[in-house]
Amino acid sequence: MKTKRIILSALRSLGKNKLRSFLMMIGIIIGIIALTLIVSVGFGAKKQVMERVNKFGAESIMIRAGGGVQISQMSANQGTTTLKLADAEFLENIIPEIKGVAPFSSKGNTDIKYFEKSATVGLLGCTPSYAPVWDWNVTAGEFITDEDMKLLNRVCLIGTTVQKELFGDSYPIGEQIRIDNIQFEVKGILEPKGTSPGGGDMDNRVMIPLSTFMRRVANIDYLSAVKVLLHNPKEINTTAEKINQILRERHSLAEGEPDDFTLITPTEATEMAEKVSGTFNLFLALLAGLSLITGGFVIANIMTISVNERKKEIGLRKAVGASSKKIVLQFLFEALAITISGGVIGIVLGGAGAVILGIVMQIPVSVSWASILTGVISASIIGIVAGIQPAKKAARLNPIEALK
Template identity: 85%
Template sequence: MKTKRIILSALKSLGKNKLRSFLMMIGIIIGIIALTIIVSIGFGAKELVMERVNKFGTESLMIRAGGGIQLSQMNAAQGSTTLRLEDVEYLENEIPEIKGVAPFSNKGNADVKYFEKSTTATVFGVTPLWAPVWNWDVTKGEFITDEDIKTLNRICLIGPTVQKELFGDSYPIGEQIRIGNIQFEVKGILESKGTSPGGGDMDNRIMIPLSTFMRRVANIDYLSAAKVLLHNPKEINVTVEKISQVLRERHSLAEGEPDDFTIITPTEVTEMAEKVSGTFNIFLALLAGLSLITGGFVIANIMTISVNERKKEIGLRKAVGASSKKIVMQFLIEALAVTISGAIIGIVLGGAGAIILGIVMQMPVSVSWASILTGVISASIIGIIAGIQPARKAARLNPIEALK
């Protein structure tokens, strides 16, 4: 039997038993759907990680008050009073690798009102350097100025989420809103930034002058954090060491005493984002793997039953000269045909499912050639493994006994 005839014979056999072939496919289809969704989410998560790292800035680092603070814990350092404005100014003047520093303090879940409308938002006290350091300006109006800082002006910049909640389609510049019990004039609308590296809504923010925040809103004399922009991202490790040394000296920390500040680098931002998405992907991968393995067992069992049902066919082929090798090949081709067909169906359904899931859950997905190849290769491996034992059993049949 030539290879072409073996393939045609295998496909013909599957065509005669459509229900059996479909039952063998079900486990593979389910497994490949899950696998395609996982790979699509995985690639989407990688894109999201890089997007978040780019938002943070590869040439930046963050100094937060308090030791051991994660970037996602935006309000975790509210009780820490260890970082002062004088510390930040000293760092900027004394460390040449630093291009600029944007100190800030923040308060979460602040009540904000505009006439009868109200919402909650995170309020940030910032300086004019926020715009270049964070690459975050206004789309309308004007950013906070040095004059606003000096005079403790009660002006604010609102994010798109706050604008939507309070003003809808109305023009907000020049309008008066209340943050807590203090009235502020809307000076500008911030650029939309989407999701933060920690997963929060960066558009649900209000920015006011740092001096106004510290003296009129929060009545504090310390900072929540400061973002540092470097001249050269390759110098980040050296800069971290210098910042750590300077702050320990200024805070009079003895040798062996833990830091009362936290320095967060882009590497840590990447690790944090990957950890969040990685846990979810591992769980889904286990489910997909179990589905594929289950599908493999189903194929192996049904094909074993098929061997018993087709003893006369196998005996006849061996009697007319078909070698054991070609019998094995035919059954392996049948197994591969089932799994690859299931893989194609699973990839189509999985790709559609991933896109729908991304829209519904508002999460990034990326259906790529990698997800398609992963599905086909996985199905092929399962098909070969599942078909080996039934194929060997068929090849070992004695033609005389099989024809009885």
């Protein structure tokens, strides 16, 4: 019997027993759906992590006020007042690896008004260096200048979300808005940036000169954080060590005393996110694997029953010259056809489910060739393993006893 005839015979046998074939598929379908969802969500999460790290900057170090700040935390730690503007200036002057620093202070949930319209935004006090260090400029108007800093000018830059809420389609440059009941002139419109590494809307933000923020708005003399830009990303680890040592000395921290600041690097952010997502994905992968293994046992059991029911058919084929090898191949092809068909259905349903899950739950998903390939390979392996024992049993049947 040629290979083509063996395959056609296997498919005809499955077609005669549609219900039994479907029952064997169910476990595979469920397992492949789960596996496709896991791979899609895993790749989506990894893609999102890398996008957020890229937004942060591969050659950047963040110094945040307060010790033990979570990597994903982007709001200011207002309880710590030890990080000063002088710290940022000292680091920039003494460490040659530093290309630029962007000190800033922030305030969440700040009320702003434009006539009858109002909004709640994140308020940020920054310096002119914020633009090159964060690679964040304006699409219209002008960024904050040294003169604005020196004169404590009441000027502001608004994000695109703020622009839409307060001004709609009107041109906002030169207009007056009130920030915490203090009047500011809109000087520029910030480039749209989308989602922050912490998951917030970076465009729902207003920036003002750091000096104005400290003296006229918040009445403080400390920073929320400093972003440090390096000449070479390969120097991150050594530079981070230098920054840590210098700040501990400047803050008079004794040996063994915990830091009152936190250094965040792209490497730490990536490792933390991948560790969390990896643990979660491993747990889900184990569940999907159990489902696939269960499906494999179902296929093996039902095919064993099928061998007992088809003894006469097997005996007749062996009597007319079919070898044990070809009998084994036929049953393996049947198992493969079941699992691959279930795998294809599972991949289609899993891919559609991943897209729907991403929309409904607003989480990143990425249905890629990797998820499809993983599903097909997993289904094929389960099919071969599940079909081996029934196929061997069929091949070992004595044709004379089978025909009785």
